[in-house]
Amino acid sequence: MPDDSRSIDDVAAMMARIGREARAAARPLALAPDTAKTAALRAMAVALRARAAAILAANAEDVAAAGDLTPAFRDRLTLTPARVEAMADGVDAIAGLPDPVGRVLAQWTRPNGLAFERVATPLGVVGVIFESRPNVCADAAALCLKAGNAAILRGGSESLRTCAVIAEALRDGLRAGGLPEAALQVVPTRDRAAVGAMLAGLDGNLDVIVPRGGRSLVARVQEEARVPVFAHLDGLVHTYVHGPADLAMAKTLVVNAKMRRTGVCGATETLLVDRALAATHLAPLVTALLEAGCEVRGDAAAEAVDVRVKPATEADWSTEYLDAIIAVKLVDGLDEAIDHIEHWGSHHTDAIVTDDAAAAARFLAEVDSAIVLHNASTQFADGGEFGFGGEIGIATGRMHARGPVGVEQLCSFKYRVRGQGTVRP
Amino acid sequence: MPDDSRSIDDVAAMMARIGREARAAARPLALAPDTAKTAALRAMAVALRARAAAILAANAEDVAAAGDLTPAFRDRLTLTPARVEAMADGVDAIAGLPDPVGRVLAQWTRPNGLAFERVATPLGVVGVIFESRPNVCADAAALCLKAGNAAILRGGSESLRTCAVIAEALRDGLRAGGLPEAALQVVPTRDRAAVGAMLAGLDGNLDVIVPRGGRSLVARVQEEARVPVFAHLDGLVHTYVHGPADLAMAKTLVVNAKMRRTGVCGATETLLVDRALAATHLAPLVTALLEAGCEVRGDAAAEAVDVRVKPATEADWSTEYLDAIIAVKLVDGLDEAIDHIEHWGSHHTDAIVTDDAAAAARFLAEVDSAIVLHNASTQFADGGEFGFGGEIGIATGRMHARGPVGVEQLCSFKYRVRGQGTVRP
Structure with a gap:
């Protein structure tokens, strides 16, 4: 059971370390070939199925500890064998997507012979703050990984035990793909100061935050985040x-x-x-x-x-x-x-x-x-209905991502320019 | 000569009004056909040439009033007939670019027959905070207009007179194209509280800020802005x-x-x-x-x-x-x-x-x-060397725009979906 008795200073130091480790892992992940990412995702799905009993046991503890819940909340929090299987299927589906990194988004040649390419690159470090649904942990981690991003996941305090076991399965997968385990960071505390640290951007080590949950969570993130946010507050x-x-x-x-x-x-x-x-x-x-x-x-x-x-x-x-x-x-x-x-x-x-x-x-x-x-x-x-193979959320902002945010929208880009000793007059 | 003796409250109220007017103008501008935008831009170029003498006179006043300047600063601030002509040429070049709005960025059909299109849309309201070069006023306004965005321009206090006359020419162009003059807002005060209001986002009426100037300006904007920023701090x-x-x-x-x-x-x-x-x-x-x-x-x-x-x-x-x-x-x-x-x-x-x-x-x-x-x-x-026909700056962030920011990067997108009475099972 994760520790939730840390002092504020401990939490600040822990979150700073999580940010640094994620940033350091983002580079090898960005350069990882699709074969490694796919192998890791396939292994994650296998590990989720293999650990199903442990996931369900941890989830039962979470549900029991949560006490009085509304039926809707209990439904969101509760995993069943079928839901664990669906979680693994979702990770498998993301494994099967084409690699979004390295896609040539545009190419052209200028009269001076310079050949330009705009190619997709990972965004960097993606933070996901979610509430009761523990499956978001696997979905979000898989989408971030496919797009070559390190991920920092902060689940609802009610699902902390469940997410800890899911995270073990996901790390099994990273190891199997030869990828750095630090590329997936699951915040192991109930302390809300952890959310505050993420909203402040983890000393520049967090590139975007995706809130997944109710309106009050999204409103707080949109209000306080010092980094870009992919979200929608309302769906009117x-x-x-x-x-x-x-x-x-x-x-x-x-x-x-x-x-x-x-x-x-x-x-x-x-x-x-x-x-x-x-x-x-x-x-x-x-x-x-x-x-x-x-x-x-x-x-x-x-x-x-x-x-x-x-x-x-x-x-x-x-x-x-x-x-x-x-x-x-x-x-x-x-x-x-x-x-x-x-x-x-x-x-x-x-x-x-x-x-x-x-x-x-x-x-x-x-x-x-x-x-x-x-x-x-x-x-x-x-995003699934759009054919994106999954979505980390739907955004109503106009910057970078808009609508369902799938693996392609979890990417940035850069320009590759090739000359033949070409100088600018 | 613009008024620079307002109280802080006056500036706050003025900036709030500028934000509201720009937001209101952004919608007709977003829906304007390319013919109207091109006509406005061509008319802007004509008006810049027609007002060259007035622009140069205002610029001479700005240079005289600025007092002791470094040679580099004086050079950036000073306009010449050739520089005014180059400014008009730049606006003409932007007029000639293909319309970036409405481009179909991707299209696909799903097995259920739903036809998807991702199409470029304007970003909304773009804020530009620039220092001594008065030509940025015309360049930035033209790029924003071509991309269907309203623009709020805040020039350096040294170039306030010059920019006021340039802005008159630009508004002549908007009128000639039948577009709302409020789509171009030039902040008419030296008061630095105006910059603070822009960094705070003008009550949600500013979608992105582009700082153009020295390192300290860019650093301040990156540090304090509550809205996305397209910029680079260093070019090492x-x-x-x-x-x-x-x-x-x-x-x-x-x-x-x-x-x-x-x-x-x-x-x-x-x-x-x-x-x-x-x-x-x-x-x-x-x-x-x-x-x-x-x-x-x-x-x-x-x-x-x-x-x-x-x-x-x-x-x-x-x-x-x-x-x-x-x-x-x-x-x-x-x-x-x-x-x-x-x-x-x-x-x-x-x-x-x-x-x-x-x-x-x-x-x-x-x-x-x-x-x-x-x-x-x-x-x-x-951006010019990339073939973008102009740039509003170069960005080193990974969100939305990266590298030279031309008219295409001043756009967002949306999804158009067409069915035949298609329901989701």
């Missing part, structure tokens, strides 16, 4: 049904976008319906949602559809329910829809449902969100 | 001559890399020579540098070449001279060269001169600098 996601739109398709999309899983950041929270469709589409859409078990909070037009519809207040346009609740509003055409989304949205994911190609093109161009969709469910906001 | 650039290397080519490259212009960040500051070339290349290289008027500070081997060579101390390996001075050192092969560069360098620009393709490949892979060159002068570290 809209689906806008614009005329002409096939009603059957619109119903299917809206119900999927809201109800497939209500707790994910890509779940639609607000349905906008074009006023031109008020007579034809509004009632069937609202009814379909109610029948799917969704609470509907509507403007006057939506309220008039069904006695079960509750009146929406202004707060509903800015609430990410993460639950089986949706806000519904009529809008006067594309401009009002875009204005509503720009005003109330969180620049995460927004969709238009329409058969009008010109309206779709305008929506995709003018809605300033990381992900904009046409005739597709907002629940596709996920 | 190396050229490494590795055997076998053609001596004539090596001499030409080294003299150009050091002496073409000694004050630019891509100028070589340290020459590393492989010990295998001590007998054949060291003396001719040192002699060529001395004959070109360069002061040489060498290790024992270099000192033995010529009485004019001064002994190097450890400080020389970490000094960016920005002058006709070079440090010279023998190294034991590629590994020691790379280690020296990683230890003392600034991850900006480094070059190898060699006929050995394998050594060159290792150097280009293992030296962790924004720009790595083989058989080419380090003085090519420049």
Whole structure:
């Protein structure tokens, strides 16, 4: 069981050491061939399966020690044999991705004969601060490793025992690939000063922080971090049904976008319906949602559809329910829809449902969100669904990474320039 | 003459307003077609030429008011008719670049039929804090505009009058293109609190800061900014001559890399020579540098070449001279060269001169600098030489932009996803 009785000074010294060790390991990792990284990841998956019993035992201790938990929290914290297997499968899937490092992103030759290449390089040291889900430990470590980055992982204090055993399995894998174990640092203390040290950047030894957890964690990291952050604070996601739109398709999309899983950041929270469709589409859409078990909070037009519809207040346009609740509003055409989304949205994911190609093109161009969709469910906001083979999170910032952050977005780049004794006049 | 007698409260309110206005203008600018941006840029160039006399008069006032200046500072501050013309030419060149916004950076289709596109979008609001060179005002404004970004420019207090007139010309151009004048904000005060407000991020209305000026400005911005920064603190650039290397080519490259212009960040500051070339290349290289008027500070081997060579101390390996001075050192092969560069360098620009393709490949892979060159002068570290049509600066950070920052690096991206009523299972 990891020690959590250190003094603040001890924690500061420990975090400084973790930063230095990660930085030192980042260089050999950056230069490691893909064969070594793949071998390490395959061995990690094997070790996770081999240590499944130990992982589950540690997890049972964590769950027992956590005491009174909400059912949702307990579900996030608890591992099962199937979840450990899924964790190992995820690491295997990342092992099978093409190496993102060394990809030639662009190449060109200048009139003086200089040949330029922009090639992907690792970012350096990635810090991940996560809450209750222990699987993030394996996912994040695997994504960072594939992209040639050292990782510093700080899990929730409730999952400390589980993560310690998972980390042993991951280090088994690093050894098997001949890679430095220091490339994976798991912060072994419950002391919150460890988070503060990461937010301060570990003396320049941390290049980016990815918070994975609830809104208050993300808000604190975005507020206090002195290093770049890949994150989204909210996922206030809209689906806008614009005329002409096939009603059957619109119903299917809206119900999927809201109800497939209500707790994910890509779940639609607000349905906008074009006023031109008020007579034809509004009632069937609202009814379909109610029948799917969704609470509907509507403007006057939506309220008039069904006695079960509750009146929406202004707060509903800015609430990410993460639950089986949706806000519904009529809008006067594309401009009002875009204005509503720009005003109330969180620049995460927004969709238009329409058969009008010109309206779709305008929506995709003018809605300033990381992900904009046409005739597709907002629940596709996920790195796996993008084909990234996994994601460390979804970012709504505009710098470096935006949308799902996969191995390619965990890379930087550099320029290779080749001449023939070429001098600048 | 701009007002510089405001109270701190006035400055805070003014900067907050500048941030809000820039943010509001960023959206129409982001959606502006390239025809409008190009028209605005062409009109800016015309207006700069038309206002040349007023710009020069304001500049003469700035120079007179600045009082005692070093010759280098006076040179940077002073505009001439030719420099105004060059400024207009630069804006015209940026007008002619392809639109960086809307480029499809990647596209793919998933097995479920979803079609993905990653497309370039503007970053938002770019802040530029610059010192004495008034031409940065026009260059930076033009680059930001081409990339669809609003810009907030804060020039050195010595060039305030000059920049005010240049800004009038630039706003003429925005009007001519039908674009919001608020997209270009020039901070009209000498008060340093304006810089503090920008470093604090203008209430979230500033997305990135680019400092252009001396080391102390860059250091302050990197230290204090609460928003991302594109910059380099140092350009401690190396050229490494590795055997076998053609001596004539090596001499030409080294003299150009050091002496073409000694004050630019891509100028070589340290020459590393492989010990295998001590007998054949060291003396001719040192002699060529001395004959070109360069002061040489060498290790024992270099000192033995010529009485004019001064002994190097450890400080020389970490000094960016920005002058006709070079440090010279023998190294034991590629590994020691790379280690020296990683230890003392600034991850900006480094070059190898060699006929050995394998050594060159290792150097280009293992030296962790924004720009790595083989058989080419380090003085090519420049966005214009890269074919970017201009640069707002050179970055040594690993996030978002690295190396010369041109219009493409002043962009973010988003994902456009098109389905056919596609739902997520």
